[in-house]
Amino acid sequence: xxxxxxxxxxxxxxxxxxxxxxxxxxxxxxxxxxxxxxxxxxxxxxxxxxxxxxxxxxxxxxxxxxxxxxxxxxxxxxxxxxxxxxxxxxxxxxxxxxxxxxxxxxxxxxxxxxxxxxxxxxxxxxxxxxxxxxxxxxxxxxxxxxxxxxxxxxxxxxxxxxxxxxxxxxxxxxxxxxxxxxxxxxxxxxxxxxxxxxxxxxxxxxxxxxxxxxxxxxxxxxxxxxxxxxxxxxxxxxxxxxxxxxxxxxxxxxxxxxxxxxxxxxxxxxxxxxxxxxxxxxxxxxxxxxxxxxxxxxxxxxxxxxxxxxxxxxxxxxxxxxxxxxxxxxxxxxxxxxxxxxxxxxxxxxxxxxxxxxxxxxxxxxxxxxxxxxxxxxxxxxxxxxxxxxxxxxxxxxxxxxxxxxxxxxxxxxxxxxxxxxxxxxxxxxxxxxxxxxxxxxxxxxxxxxxxxxxxxxxxxxxxxxxxxxxxxxxxxxxxxxxxxxxxxxxxxxxxxxxxxxxxxxxxxxxxxxxxxxxxxxxxxxxxxxxxxxxxxxxxxxxxxxxxxxxxxxxxxxxxxxxxxxxxxxxxxxxxxxxxxxxxxxxxxxxxxxxxxxxxxxxxxxxxxxxxxxxxxxxxxxxxxxxxxxxxxxxxxxxxxxxxxxxxxxxxxxxxxxxxxxxxxxxxxxxxxxxxxxxxxxxxxxxxxxxxxxxxxxxxxxxxxxxxxxxxxxxxxxxxxxxxxxxxxxxxxxxxxxxxxxxxxxxxxxxxxxxxxxxxxxxxxxxxxxxxxxxxxxxxxxxxxxxxxxxxxxxxxxxxxxxxxxxxxxxxxxxxxxxxxxxxxxxxxxxxxxxxxxxxxxxxxxxxxxxxxxxxxxxxxxxxxxxxxxxxxxxxxxxxxxxxxxxxxxxxxxxxxxx
Numbered sequence: 067x068x069x070x071x072x073x074x075x076x077x078x079x080x081x082x083x084x085x086x087x088x089x090x091x092x093x094x095x096x097x098x099x100x101x102x103x104x105x106x107x108x109x110x111x112x113x114x115x116x117x118x119x120x121x122x123x124x125x126x127x128x129x130x131x132x133x134x135x136x137x138x139x140x141x142x143x144x145x146x147x148x149x150x151x152x153x154x155x156x157x158x159x160x161x162x163x164x165x166x167x168x169x170x171x172x173x174x175x176x177x178x179x180x181x182x183x184x185x186x187x188x189x190x191x192x193x194x195x196x197x198x199x200x201x202x203x204x205x206x207x208x209x210x211x212x213x214x215x216x217x218x219x220x221x222x223x224x225x226x227x228x229x230x231x232x233x234x235x236x237x238x239x240x241x242x243x244x245x246x247x248x249x250x251x252x253x254x255x256x257x258x259x260x261x262x263x264x265x266x267x268x269x270x271x272x273x274x275x276x277x278x279x280x281x282x283x284x285x286x287x288x289x290x291x292x293x294x295x296x297x298x299x300x301x302x303x304x305x306x307x308x309x310x311x312x313x314x315x316x317x318x319x320x321x322x323x324x325x326x327x328x329x330x331x332x333x334x335x336x337x338x339x340x341x342x343x344x345x346x347x348x349x350x351x352x353x354x355x356x357x358x359x360x361x362x363x364x365x366x367x368x369x370x371x372x373x374x375x376x377x378x379x380x381x382x383x384x385x386x387x388x389x390x391x392x393x394x395x396x397x398x399x400x401x402x403x404x405x406x407x408x409x410x411x412x413x414x415x416x417x418x419x420x421x422x423x424x425x426x427x428x429x430x431x432x433x434x435x436x437x438x439x440x441x442x443x444x445x446x447x448x449x450x451x452x453x454x455x456x457x458x459x460x461x462x463x464x465x466x467x468x469x470x471x472x473x474x475x476x477x478x479x480x481x482x483x484x485x486x487x488x489x490x491x492x493x494x495x496x497x498x499x500x501x502x503x504x505x506x507x508x509x510x511x512x513x514x515x516x517x518x519x520x521x522x523x524x525x526x527x528x529x530x531x532x533x534x535x536x537x538x539x540x541x542x543x544x545x546x547x548x549x550x551x552x553x554x555x556x557x558x559x560x561x562x563x564x565x566x567x568x569x570x571x572x573x574x575x576x577x578x579x580x581x582x583x584x585x586x587x588x589x590x591x592x593x594x595x596x597x598x599x600x601x602x603x604x605x606x607x608x609x610x611x612x613x614x615x616x617x618x619x620x621x622x623x624x625x626x627x628x629x630x631x632x633x634x635x636x637x638x639x640x641x642x643x644x645x646x647x648x649x650x651x652x653x654x655x656x657x658x659x660x661x662x663x664x665x666x667x668x669x670x671x672x673x674x675x676x677x678x679x680x681x682x683x684x685x686x687x688x689x690x691x692x693x694x695x696x697x698x699x700x701x702x703x704x705x706x707x708x709x710x711x712x713x714x715x716x717x718x719x720x721x722x723x724x725x726x727x728x729x730x731x732x733x734x735x736x737x738x739x740x741x742x743x744x745x746x747x748x749x750x751x752x753x754x755x756x757x758x759x760x761x762x763x764x765x766x767x768x769x770x771x772x773x774x775x776x777x778x779x780x781x782x783x784x785x786x787x788x789x790x791x792x793x794x795x796x797x798x799x800x801x802x803x804x805x806x807x808x809x810x811x812x813x814x815x816x817x818x819x820x821x822x823x824x825x826x827x828x829x830x831x832x833x834x835x836x837x838x839x840x841x842x843x844x845x846x847x848x849x850x851x852x853x854x855x856x857x858x859x860x861x862x863x864x865x866x867x868x869x870x871x872x873x874x875x876x877x878x879x880x881x882x883x884x885x886x887x888x889x890x891x892x893x894x895x896x897x898x899x900x901x902x903x904x905x906x907x908x909x910x911x912x913x914x915x916x917x918x919x920x921x922x923x924x925x926x927x928x929x930x931x932x933x934x935x936x937x938x939x940x941x942x943x944x945x946x947x948x949x950x951x952x953x954x955x956x957x958x959x960x961x962x963x964x965x
Contacts, residue, residue, distance in 0.1 A: 070145050070154045071110035077144060078103050085137050090544050094129040095121055099137070106141070106161050110154055118165045123709045128550045128569070130169050136546040138162045149447045152185065152454030159183035184465075186458050187283035190269065193240060195220045198278060207285065209256055211489060211584060213498070227253035232264075239266035239279035248286065261287045265459055269470055280466040282459055289451065296422070296443055303340050303441040307426055315431060341421070341442040344428075345373060350389050352376060353437065362419070362444065364411045379407060379416060392425045393435050399425040403449055420446040489584045490518075490570075492541055497521060506566055506589060508557025526554035526563065540572050541580045547572030549583060552590060565594040614715040617701070618646060623662055625649060626710065635694075635717055637685035652682055652689040662711060665698055669708050672698040676722055693722040810931075810938045812852035814963060819856070819881050819888045820847035826860035827879065830868075837868055838876035845883025849961035855935045856959075860890065862928040863955050867894035870953075887941075890957040899947040907945065908933045932957070940964035 074081070082099055093099060101119040108116050121130050141158055163183055182202035190198040197215045205212060208223065220236055221229040229236075231252050238245065246265040254260045263284045271277045341362055344354035349372040360368070368376040374386055383406050392399050401423045407416040423442035430436040486503030490496075497518045504511065507524045515523075525533065533553050540549040549570035554563050570585025608615050614632030618625060623646040633641060641649050647659055656679060665672050674696045680689035695718050701710040820843045827839050860879075867877040871894030878893040899907065910930045932955075933943045941959035 069110065070150055070158070071107040073144055074103055074107040074110070074141065078107075081137075081140055081144060085133075085140050088136050088140070088543075088546060089133060093133055094126050095133050098122065099133075102137075102165070106158065109161050110157055113157075115157075115160065115164065118161065118168060120168065123703045123707050125169075127169050128548075129545075131166055132545045132548040132550075134162055134166050134169070135548065139546065151447060151450045153450060153457070155185065156183075156454060156458070184458055184462060186455065186462060187281075187285070188462055188465075189281050189283070190278055190466075191220055191236070191239070191281065192278040193276060195236060195240070197223065204283070207283075211582075213487065213489065213500070223255070225253060225255045228255065235264065235266065239268060239281065240276055242268045242270070242276045244268060250290070260285055261290045263455075265462075267463060267466055269466075280462075280470075282462045284455055289448070292448060296445070296448075299339050299443055300422070300424075300441075303342070303424070307439055307441065311428065314428065314436075341423075341440075341444065343368075343440040344437050345389065345440060346437045348390075348393065349374070350386070350393075350438065359440075359442075362408065362410070362442075364409055364414065366409075366412055377408070379409060383407065389425060389438055392427050392438055396427050396429070396435060398427060401425075403445060418446070419444065420449045485586045485588045487584075487586050488568075488570075489582055490537075491582055492580050503587060506557075506564065506587060507555050508561065508564075524555045524557065526556060529553040537583075540570065540583060543572075543574070543578070547574065547580070547583075549585060552594070562591075564589060565591045567593075612716070614713075614717075616641070616713045616715075617710055618662070618713060619701075619710040621663065621666065623647070623659065623711070632713075632715060635681070635683060635715060637682050639685065650681070652680055656680065662698065665700060665711065666708050669700045669702070671700065672696075674698075676718055692717060692719045694718065810855070810934045812855055812935070812938045814850040814852060817849065817851050817853045817856070818847045819849065819851070819883075819890065819959075822853050822857050823860050823879060823881050823890060826857040827864060829857075830861055830864050834868065839864065839868075840876050840878050842878070842880045843882075844880070845888075847881055847883055847888055849888060849959070850963065851939055851959065852935075855938070856890075859932050859935050859957060860892075862932050863890075863892040863957075866928060866955075867892050867953075870894065871896040886961055888959055888961060890959070891954055893952055893954040895952045898949050899945070899953060904945055904947065908943065929955075 078100065081103065085099065086093060095102065098119050098121055105116050105119055138158070142155075145155070145158075160183070184201060185203055187204040187207050188201040189204050190200075192198050196217055196219055198217075200212065200215050205215060208215065210223070215223055221233070224232065231249060235247060235249075244267055246263070248261070248263045250261045251259045252262050263286045265282045267280045267282075268276050269278045269280060339358075341358045342354070342356045343352060343359045345351065346353045351372050352368045352370060355368050360366070363377060366376065373389065374381040380386070385406070388399055391397075401421065403420055403422060405418060405420050408419050409415070410417050410419075421442045422445050423440065426439040426441065427435055428437045428439050484502070486506050487500045488503050489498045495518060496516075499507070499509070499517060499521070501511070504513070507521055509517070509520055509524070513520050522530075533551060536549060536551045539545070540547050549568070549572070551568045552565060553568070554565055557564055566587045567590035568585055568587040570583045572583045573581045575581050608627070608629040611631055614629060614635045616625060616628040616632045625641040625644055625646070628641045633639070636650060639649060646662070647654065653659060658679070661672070674694070676693045677696060678691060678693055681692050682689045683692060684690075695716045697714040699712040699714075700708045701712055703709055824841060827841055831837060831839060864877060864879065871877060875895040878891075880889075880891040880893075882889050882891075908929050910927055929943075936943050936957050936959065939959050940963065941957060944956040944958065945954070946956075947953040
């Protein structure tokens with residue numbers, strides 16, 4: 067017989083044609099379907115799983131699952147006409163299970179698929195004799211859905227007549243007994259009786275109490291019928307053997323009828339429902355072999371040939387010795403479920419065959435051994451089915467253990483999934499919904515209308531035609547009866563529209579008519595909102611006209627999308643469908659393609675700033691140097707594989723070249739500024755001696771007192787002007803040292819901030835009688851500083867406060883100590899410093915007000931020098947200026963030299 071693996075290999079192309087026709091669309095699996103069937107055939111041949119070919123990257127998961135289901139059904143239909151080993155059915159189911167599990171990545175779905183793929187009826191019954199879980203085979207056997215069985219009493223489901231027979235076993239299972247039994251003639255709820263073989267395994271909780279049992283049930287009605295037929299066939303063969311012996315006697319007595327009787331015997335052998343042969347002589351030469359025998363040995367020529375020559379593999383397996391023993395002793399030999407290897411094709415491999423057989427010696431009229439009658443029945447499928455059932459039972463025991471371990475996790479997952487379940491009967495135009503499904507539709511438990519009418523009333527009117535088309539397609543067999551839909555419902559007045567993601571499967575009867583469609587639905591509102599946001603973002607991203615956007619797919623980096631800006635950046639060339647290297651050949655040698663393929667391999671995003679590239683932006687064939695800011699992001703599929711790149715590009719050539727020009731101008735300006743600062747330093751230094759001479763001369767004239775009043779006023783003006791000039795020269799020298807000398811030089815000595823502030827304030831008050839200055843002292847003000855420089859800071863800040871503050875308002879000074887620092891704060895009322903000027907206030911030649919300083923004629927270096935002195939001490943200067951609080955300069959200094 068041809069195995070399922072050979073059937074798949076021989077009929078693969080035919081199977082694929084039927085599969086595509088059943089789908090009615092281009093398969094998502096595409097070219098992977100043929101390798102998939104090849105891998106399935108190899109799994110069947112090797113007897114162990116081989117890797118399942120994966121669908122292409124970016125596949126539609128739901129469509130792939132539907133295609134797997136349709137292909138699985140076609141494989142089973144291909145195997146249905148002939149006998150097929152149960153273990154092959156199991157391997158086929160396991161193979162498809164692994165493929166679907168890979169696609170779904172849902173461990174709980176794998177458990178359900180495992181249980182539903184087992185051809186044994188599996189149920190879990192709780193301590194109160196209620197069904198907790200049943201697999202697909204169990205539900206199908208009873209003709210009920212999961213909702214119709216889960217939670218119901220065993221007695222109610224199987225019926226009183228069946229419970230009267232099976233009830234004692236149920237109670238034994240709930241008593242904690244682990245046992246198996248076979249029961250004949252059990253009343254069947256769909257009519258008639260069934261022979262069943264059942265194994266009970268108690269399920270115990272953490273306290274060792276029996277919480278239920280797992281029952282594995284096999285309907286052995288057909289198996290027992292086959293066994294009875296086999297026994298009847300053996301009895302018929304024995305009867306035929308007896309008739310043959312009687313006929314042999316008559317043939318010896320009536321030799322003239324031998325030819326006719328022999329022909330009758332041959333005809334009987336040919337028509338007997340068993341494997342029959344007749345071996346003569348010590349060499350066991352074939353005299354008779356019926357059609358079933360010839361079929362068993364692959365149609366080889368055996369008549370007239372010794373067994374050792376015709377079937378050498380049997381002689382090598384010890385059967386020749388068995389025949390010799392039967393011939394020598396005259397005792398028949400009976401073999402039960404004996405395995406041997408035969409070539410079932412002339413040049414084919416050895417195949418395992420299991421036989422029940424009898425070697426019956428035949429004596430002639432004189433009592434001498436004449437021949438050996440061979441009668442056999444092949445029981446290969448029967449034995450393998452039993453072994454498969456035993457293996458399945460063992461697997462179910464292990465599965466039951468896993469079920470018990472994961473039951474709580476599974477129940478938690480089911481509860482937390484938020485899915486609702488439904489079942490639609492197209493014949494009765496009726497629908498059933500669980501509580502969660504009613505909640506998703508906004509239906510109350512006591513809904514007065516018929517449920518289907520109420521559900522239809524809550525559907526969004528824009529989605530109703532599409533839902534109707536999808537239902538019609540599924541009910542007519544499209545996609546194998548799989549329904550996948552997303553639609554909106556209107557839960558109720560004042561409630562937002564809700565999106566549902568619904569999945570369903572149509573069940574068809576033997577005539578192909580739809581019986582029911584069952585499924586689930588989840589609330590997909592959040593995902594749809596997020597999807598809409600992402601789609602809008604992508605559309606906005608593509609439509610904006612600032613930076614280029616494109617998508618490159620695969621190792622070939624083929625253009626899938628490019629917006630108008632990107633096309634403009636590359637000279638309006640044709641891009642879609644072309645490889646990057648073909649679309650932009652000028653990139654060759656610039657390392658771009660290699661860099662992007664490395665990104666595809668590693669998955670690390672890449673951001674480039676001002677990357678130089680030679681691009682033909684004008685389409686003239688002459689690339690020119692351009693600069694780009696670019697972001698390269700990998701595009702990942704559900705399985706984590708990288709299938710492309712999202713590229714954002716901004717041409718910054720104009721900015722780069724403008725910056726280069728600005729940097730050149732800044733360098734030139736810096737040279738001029740350095741020269742000006744050096745010149746200020748030289749001039750300021752050389753002015754000190756003439757100013758000192760003028761000041762000394764004017765002071766000498768003033769001390770003599772013998773000058774006229776008019777001349778005395780002139781001398782006073784000379785002294786005041788000289789004092790201002792000396793201050794300006796001192797500020798200019800400090801500025802030059804801070805800018806060109808690497809910062810102001812200070813000499814630290816122990817000092818008290820409170821005392822030196824008090825001294826500086828006193829000098830200001832002496833120079834400006836009548837001003838109000840308040841000084842508040844807090845904490846220990848001792849530290850190591852340059853006292854002269856800090857007094858300069860105080861005088862500059864206080865002078866500024868008096869100059870720009872409200873005339874009749876006092877200037878408040880506070881010196882306070884902290885753990886490692888001291889703070890000098892100078893505050894005045896008045897117009898605040900505009901925010902736009904505060905950032906540049908500590909730069910040279912800057913003031914907090916518009917216009918010229920007509921009062922002090924300063925050059926605008928005071929605050930610059932204040933900050934330079936603070937920084938030289940390792941401190942900082944802070945400024946706050948608001949209309950409601952006034953202006954405060956705060957100098958924070960460390961007590962000692964930092965580091």
